[in-house]
Amino acid sequence: MSPENAPLVLVSNRGPVTYEDDGTVKRGTGGLVTALTGLASHRDAVWIASALTDGDAERAREAGGKPIEVTSPAGGTYSVKLVASDPAAYDRFYNIFANPMLWFIQHYLWDLSNAPDIRRHEVEAFEWGYNVVNEDLADAVVEQIDGVDDPVVMIHDYHLYTLPGLVRKARPDAFLHHFVHIPWTQPDAWRVLPTRIRNDLYEGLLANDIIGFHTRSYRWNFLQCCRDLLEGYEVDFDAGIVRTPDGREVWIRHYPLPIDWNATRNVASSPRVSEFEGQLLRRRRDHLILRVDRADLSKNVLRGFSAFDLFLEQHPEFSERVTFMAQLMPSRTDVPEYAEYLERIEALVAVVNHRHGTPDWMPIHLKLRDDLEEAMASYKHYDVLMVNAMFDGMNLVAKEGPVVNERNGVSILSENTGAHEELGEFALSVNPFDIQETADSIHAALTMDAAERARRADGLRAIITQRDPGDWIDWQLEDIRKKRA
Amino acid sequence: MSPENAPLVLVSNRGPVTYEDDGTVKRGTGGLVTALTGLASHRDAVWIASALTDGDAERAREAGGKPIEVTSPAGGTYSVKLVASDPAAYDRFYNIFANPMLWFIQHYLWDLSNAPDIRRHEVEAFEWGYNVVNEDLADAVVEQIDGVDDPVVMIHDYHLYTLPGLVRKARPDAFLHHFVHIPWTQPDAWRVLPTRIRNDLYEGLLANDIIGFHTRSYRWNFLQCCRDLLEGYEVDFDAGIVRTPDGREVWIRHYPLPIDWNATRNVASSPRVSEFEGQLLRRRRDHLILRVDRADLSKNVLRGFSAFDLFLEQHPEFSERVTFMAQLMPSRTDVPEYAEYLERIEALVAVVNHRHGTPDWMPIHLKLRDDLEEAMASYKHYDVLMVNAMFDGMNLVAKEGPVVNERNGVSILSENTGAHEELGEFALSVNPFDIQETADSIHAALTMDAAERARRADGLRAIITQRDPGDWIDWQLEDIRKKRA
Numbered sequence: 001m002s003p004e005n006a007p008l009v010l011v012s013n014r015g016p017v018t019y020e021d022d023g024t025v026k027r028g029t030g031g032l033v034t035a036l037t038g039l040a041s042h043r044d045a046v047w048i049a050s051a052l053t054d055g056d057a058e059r060a061r062e063a064g065g066k067p068i069e070v071t072s073p074a075g076g077t078y079s080v081k082l083v084a085s086d087p088a089a090y091d092r093f094y095n096i097f098a099n100p101m102l103w104f105i106q107h108y109l110w111d112l113s114n115a116p117d118i119r120r121h122e123v124e125a126f127e128w129g130y131n132v133v134n135e136d137l138a139d140a141v142v143e144q145i146d147g148v149d150d151p152v153v154m155i156h157d158y159h160l161y162t163l164p165g166l167v168r169k170a171r172p173d174a175f176l177h178h179f180v181h182i183p184w185t186q187p188d189a190w191r192v193l194p195t196r197i198r199n200d201l202y203e204g205l206l207a208n209d210i211i212g213f214h215t216r217s218y219r220w221n222f223l224q225c226c227r228d229l230l231e232g233y234e235v236d237f238d239a240g241i242v243r244t245p246d247g248r249e250v251w252i253r254h255y256p257l258p259i260d261w262n263a264t265r266n267v268a269s270s271p272r273v274s275e276f277e278g279q280l281l282r283r284r285r286d287h288l289i290l291r292v293d294r295a296d297l298s299k300n301v302l303r304g305f306s307a308f309d310l311f312l313e314q315h316p317e318f319s320e321r322v323t324f325m326a327q328l329m330p331s332r333t334d335v336p337e338y339a340e341y342l343e344r345i346e347a348l349v350a351v352v353n354h355r356h357g358t359p360d361w362m363p364i365h366l367k368l369r370d371d372l373e374e375a376m377a378s379y380k381h382y383d384v385l386m387v388n389a390m391f392d393g394m395n396l397v398a399k400e401g402p403v404v405n406e407r408n409g410v411s412i413l414s415e416n417t418g419a420h421e422e423l424g425e426f427a428l429s430v431n432p433f434d435i436q437e438t439a440d441s442i443h444a445a446l447t448m449d450a451a452e453r454a455r456r457a458d459g460l461r462a463i464i465t466q467r468d469p470g471d472w473i474d475w476q477l478e479d480i481r482k483k484r485a
Numbered sequence: 486m487s488p489e490n491a492p493l494v495l496v497s498n499r500g501p502v503t504y505e506d507d508g509t510v511k512r513g514t515g516g517l518v519t520a521l522t523g524l525a526s527h528r529d530a531v532w533i534a535s536a537l538t539d540g541d542a543e544r545a546r547e548a549g550g551k552p553i554e555v556t557s558p559a560g561g562t563y564s565v566k567l568v569a570s571d572p573a574a575y576d577r578f579y580n581i582f583a584n585p586m587l588w589f590i591q592h593y594l595w596d597l598s599n600a601p602d603i604r605r606h607e608v609e610a611f612e613w614g615y616n617v618v619n620e621d622l623a624d625a626v627v628e629q630i631d632g633v634d635d636p637v638v639m640i641h642d643y644h645l646y647t648l649p650g651l652v653r654k655a656r657p658d659a660f661l662h663h664f665v666h667i668p669w670t671q672p673d674a675w676r677v678l679p680t681r682i683r684n685d686l687y688e689g690l691l692a693n694d695i696i697g698f699h700t701r702s703y704r705w706n707f708l709q710c711c712r713d714l715l716e717g718y719e720v721d722f723d724a725g726i727v728r729t730p731d732g733r734e735v736w737i738r739h740y741p742l743p744i745d746w747n748a749t750r751n752v753a754s755s756p757r758v759s760e761f762e763g764q765l766l767r768r769r770r771d772h773l774i775l776r777v778d779r780a781d782l783s784k785n786v787l788r789g790f791s792a793f794d795l796f797l798e799q800h801p802e803f804s805e806r807v808t809f810m811a812q813l814m815p816s817r818t819d820v821p822e823y824a825e826y827l828e829r830i831e832a833l834v835a836v837v838n839h840r841h842g843t844p845d846w847m848p849i850h851l852k853l854r855d856d857l858e859e860a861m862a863s864y865k866h867y868d869v870l871m872v873n874a875m876f877d878g879m880n881l882v883a884k885e886g887p888v889v890n891e892r893n894g895v896s897i898l899s900e901n902t903g904a905h906e907e908l909g910e911f912a913l914s915v916n917p918f919d920i921q922e923t924a925d926s927i928h929a930a931l932t933m934d935a936a937e938r939a940r941r942a943d944g945l946r947a948i949i950t951q952r953d954p955g956d957w958i959d960w961q962l963e964d965i966r967k968k969r970a
Contacts, residue, residue: 108673111596112875113782113826117791118919186671188593188876191901192918224709297598306602341598390597391673416676433677434603 007148008045010036011137011163012156013098015049016078017070019056027072036156036469048140050133051084060084065143081144085136092129093159096122100335102158105189106182107298107391118194126197131162134204138166145174152480155208157181162204169207175480176208179255182393183418184218187228202230206244209483210251212476214394214418219254251483255475256422258467259399268376268404276377285361287322287446290382290409292375292397293389295328295368297341300390300414300432305348305364307388307438312356312363315443320361322446324386325378329370342368382409384445387417388432394418398427399464408457410445412438426459492633493530495521496622496648497641498583500534501563502555504541512557521641521954533625535618536569545569550628566629570621577614578644581607585820587643590674591667592783592876603679611682616647619689623651630659637965640693642666647689654692660965661693664740667878668903669703672713687715691729694968695736697961699879699903704739736968740960741907743952744884753861753889761862770846772807772931775867775894777860777882778874780813780853782826785875785899785917790833790849792873792923797841797848800928805846807931809871810863814855827853867894869930872902873917879903883912884949893942895930897923911944 016028016036027033028049036047046067051057059068060082067079085093101122104110116122137160145151151171155164155178164176190198202225205211213219219240227235232245242250267273289308293299308324328345332338349366356363367374379385385401398419402411413420413427420429428441501518502510512518513534521532531552536542544553545567552564570578586607589595601607622645630636636656640649640663649661675683687710690696698704704725712720717730727735752758774793778784793809813830817823834851841848852859864870870886883904887896898905898912905914913926 108597111599112593112918113785113787114596116918117788118916119795119921123921186673188671188674191916194916194919194922300598302598303602310604431603431676431679433597433601434679436604436608437679 007145007151009141009144009151009153010045010047010156011049011141011153011160012036012047013050013094013133013159014052015047015056015080015082016076017072017080018053019059020053021055023055025070025073046079046081046144048081048083048137048144050090050137051082056082057084065140067144081140083136083140085133089129089132092125093133094129095334096125097130098159099332100337101125101193102161103182105192106158106185108185108189109297110189110192112192116192118192123194123197126200131200134160134162135166138163138170141167142170145171150175150484152177154179154476161201164207165200165204167207175484177210177212177476177480178205178208179212179476180218180393181214181257183391184213184222184225185391186221187225190225190229198229202226206233206242206250208250209248210253210476210479212253212255214254214256215421216254217421218393218418219252222252251479253476253479255472256418257394257396258469258472259396259403259464260468261399261403261465262468264376264400264403267372268380270373270376272373273376273380276374277380280377280381283323284381285321285323287318287383288378288381289322289324289384289386289442290327290378290401291325291386291388292327292378292401293329294331295338295342295345296331297337298390298392300388301326301328301341301345302348303432303435303438304386304388305345305352307435307442308364309352309355310435310439311442312352314439318446319356320358322363323365324363325365325367325382327367327369327371327375327378330368376404379404380406383407384442385409385411386438386442387419388412388414388430388438389417390414390432392417392419398423402457402460403464405457408450408453410448410453410456411460412441412445422463423460426456426463492630492636494626494629494636494638495530495532495641496534496626496638496645497521497532498535498579498618498644499537500532500541500565500567501561502557502565503538504544505538506540508540510555510558531564531566531629533566533568533622533629535575535622536567541567542569550625552629566625568621568625570618574614574617577610578618579614580819581610582615583644584817585822586610586678587646588667590677591643591670593670593674594782595674595677597677601677603677608679608682611685616685619645619647620651623648623655626652627655630656635660635969637662639664639961646686649692650689652692660969662695662697662961662965663690663693664697664961665703665878666699666742668876669698669707669710670876671706672710675710675714683714687711691718691727691735693735694733695738695961695964697738697740699739699741700906701739702906703878703903704737707737736964738961738964740957741903742879742881743954743957744881744888744949745953746884746888746950747953749861749885749888752857753865755858755861757858758861758865761859762865765862765866768808769866770806770808772803772868773863773866774807774809774869774871774927775812775863775886776810776871776873777812777863777886778814779816780823780827780830781816782822783875783877785873786811786813786826786830787833788917788920788923789871789873790830790837792920792927793849794837794840795920795924796927797837799924803931804841805843807848808850809848810850810852810867812852812854812856812860812863815853861889864889865891868892869895869897869927871897871923871927872904873897873899873915873923874902875899875917877902877904883908887942887945888949890942893935893938895933895938895941896945897926897930907948908945911941911948 014028016033017025018028051060067081070080071077141153152175223235223237226233226242234243240252349364353362353364379401387395387398389395395417398413411427412430414432415429416432430438430441499513501513503513536545552566555565556562626638637660708720708722711718711727719728725737834849837849838847864886872880872883874880880902883898896912897915899917900914901917913930915923915926
């Protein structure tokens with residue numbers, strides 16, 4: 001059977017929908033859901049995910065382990081199987097091991113002279129948390145493909161590194177494809193983990209047939225990790241292949257994720273967005289700088305504001321003429337590092353506004369909320385989009401902004417984002433640690449002539465609208481077919 | 486002329502001696518001085534170094550740019566040329582750019598979501614500090630080799646990465662050999678630097694004929710950096726060669742630094758050491774755990790004490806039977822991160838002593854001072870030597886301890902130290918971030934049977950006494966001869 005028609009199982013921690021306590025259905029959040037929606041709703045696919053809410057767990061019990069048909073409020077019908085893990089295990093899995101441990105390792109976020117400390121707490125979070133949830137989801141996968149010939153399982157992200165090994169053991173014939181949505185860091189970053197845990201993660205992951213990343217560099221880093229951190233695996237850098245001790249070949253590939261630019265444009269033309277636009281335009285000054293981010297340490301929010309501070313100091317002629325609008329969605333606020341980060345962001349905003357503001361002008365407008373339509377309204381009217389993440393798997397904002405922006409806005413783009421491999425040529429590239437360079441880029445963007453702005457904006461739009469998530473999936477299915485052949 | 490007899494110039498920031506204000510001579514501190522002492526005092530060599538004190542600057546002025554003959558109080562006569570840079574430039578060079586910037590990059594010490602911020606301050610520290618001091622020393626080198634055929638210049642450490650480029654420009658025929666005494670980190674760690682500064686550092690360094698590191702991994706990381714961070718350079722990993730755009734070949738080698746174990750043993754048998762031994766033995770309990778370190782963030786002092794805390798909690802039978810003696814030399818206390826680190830060390834010691842101590846027993850004995858003889862006395866009598874650095878170029882304590890220890894003491898050795906490539910087989914290897922593993926290793930070491938202790942101690946002594954710094958220099962001169970041929 002060709003993989004296009006083979007029964008397909010998707011697995012990820014977060015599914016396409018969640019159930020509220022009252023039984024109503026909400027669209028799942030996050031970029032992964034957006035990316036996979038097309039795949040899951042267009043094909044004969046079952047999407048297996050963790051039950052995240054009490055409502056999810058309730059529906060999972062009712063369904064008795066069978067997939068349920070769900071229509072998402074965002075459109076699309078899915079066949080979904082929700083898997084409820086023991087809540088204590090899930091907490092260890094999610095809040096200790098996947099975040100912050102793996103997330104921090106994969107974004108170079110550990111302040112190593114202070115953290116992490118590996119103690120029983122962390123080791124048990126792996127053994128009695130991460131592994132348990134991976135086993136629960138693996139069991140659901142194995143059950144789902146029971147009796148199916150040539151099943152294809154597509155596994156997603158850093159929550160599920162040990163799952164492929166478990167599925168492989170039960171079903172040596174299954175085709176396992178894993179896509180990692182966050183950066184893959186260089187070998188030394190992985191050395192904070194005990195060797196045994198690190199080996200379990202890598203061996204689990206290398207039970208896949210194909211492992212995909214957003215960029216060439218993550219792919220390269222992964223190959224280097226396999227060479228430097230593992231024993232008995234053979235790494236072919238040119239071919240992008242890892243050979244396992246039991247003689248399997250694992251293909252390491254990169255598939256940069258496109259956005260569904262059509263859907264993005266549709267949202268941008270909705271009535272609620274128009275309302276926000278009205279509000280925005282009433283307050284608009286000569287120039288609008290915009291950032292839209294989850295308030296994550298990796299997003300480099302502080303240095304962005306510091307660069308704006310420096311820009312205003314070095315270019316007082318922009319006083320009262322520019323607003324830096326920052327829409328930040330608070331995130332993981334129960335992790336102390338994140339709560340503290342939000343506090344420091346607010347404090348810095350207060351300082352910059354105090355230092356440069358006037359009775360008629362607040363330089364930074366900070367919005368701590370998650371509202372897609374509100375962000376969309378700002379996307380349409382920015383002059384400068386700032387994406388200065390320290391390290392970022394892809395960064396979808398860098399793609400969403402340019403396809404709806406109506407002012408040939410200039411993108412300031414960190415060279416350490418995945419999006420930079422595709423968009424760097426038409427953006428103002430910045431080293432995210434270099435505040436002076438970022439300040440200079442703000443000035444360059446705000447004083448750029450119209451022709452150059454148009455040239456760059458056209459370039460960005462052309463690249464971003466070249467592909468959509470359907471192509472991204474097809475590209476991966478094509479590799480699955482090739483490897484099977 | 487063979488390089489053994491060729492006129493030799495050594496360059497390093499810190500020289501073999503410094504002058505006090507009253508004109509008295511003191512031996513220079515630091516591992517580098519120890520390593521090079523043999524070389525400089527046995528051969529026709531001139532050692533060029535920065536004037537570090539007012540006394541140094543005064544002598545430099547008196548000498549009028551000529552080398553002066555100095556006898557070190559530690560023995561040996563040197564021909565030394567001290568170079569006084571502008572104090573403001575030297576301050577930028579040393580206190581902003583070399584430390585912390587390069588030191589932090591090369592030990593993975595940056596807490597990236599907080600620091601560093603690259604602003605004019607940092608860029609100017611490079612341009613008007615690091616470059617100025619490198620130019621001053623390069624001028625002294627060029628002057629020293631003026632009129633000399635086939636001169637050999639041996640350059641040391643992370644303070645002088647741009648010097649080789651300057652010397653090369655003036656003397657394309659000079660043979661330039663650079664040894665880097667600290668780790669070389671992987672490419673992403675270098676991305677915090679602005680591209681232009683990073684290029685200047687790498688291009689300066691690649692003006693050498695040979696670049697040496699302590700270990701195979703640093704050498705490998707350096708080759709990877711050249712491939713990932715530079716354009717126009719060709720990297721041959723198998724041969725360990727970088728080809729520059731102008732067609733030169735740079736050999737990348739590793740030469741692990743041995744200690745002068747004879748000298749170490751001589752110090753250990755001095756009368757002052759005996760006095761300290763007397764004091765030590767009067768207070769000795771069943772077991773003595775020892776660490777001797779500069780109080781640097783990279784040394785991982787806190788996790789060492791946390792592991793001891795955990796060990797005492799899990800093995801209460803050792804109560805009142807063991808002392809953890811920590812001799813830490815305060816270092817760079819004018820850098821806020823270091824001052825804060827010392828405070829946190831003292832606070833943690835207080836907590837552990839409060840938690841486990843008894844009216845007759847203080848579990849941790851913290852000595853914040855630098856006294857070689859006092860350390861030597863402790864070396865002789867430890868049961869366990871803890872070297873758990875997060876990342877450490879070589880770590881000489883791991884070599885000094887075992888050659889004078891009289892109790893077949895067990896070494897707990899971090900797998901991220903340079904010394905681990907040589908000594909790992911006979912030490913208890915630990916992942917420095919793994920507090921549980923470190924605590925387990927303390928227990929394993931304290932309960933190890935005598936035969937196993939002897940086997941390991943013999944193994945360590947055999948490796949450490951196989952070579953001395955003279956061999957290390959000969960090895961490098963041998964490569965210089967080969968490359969010249």
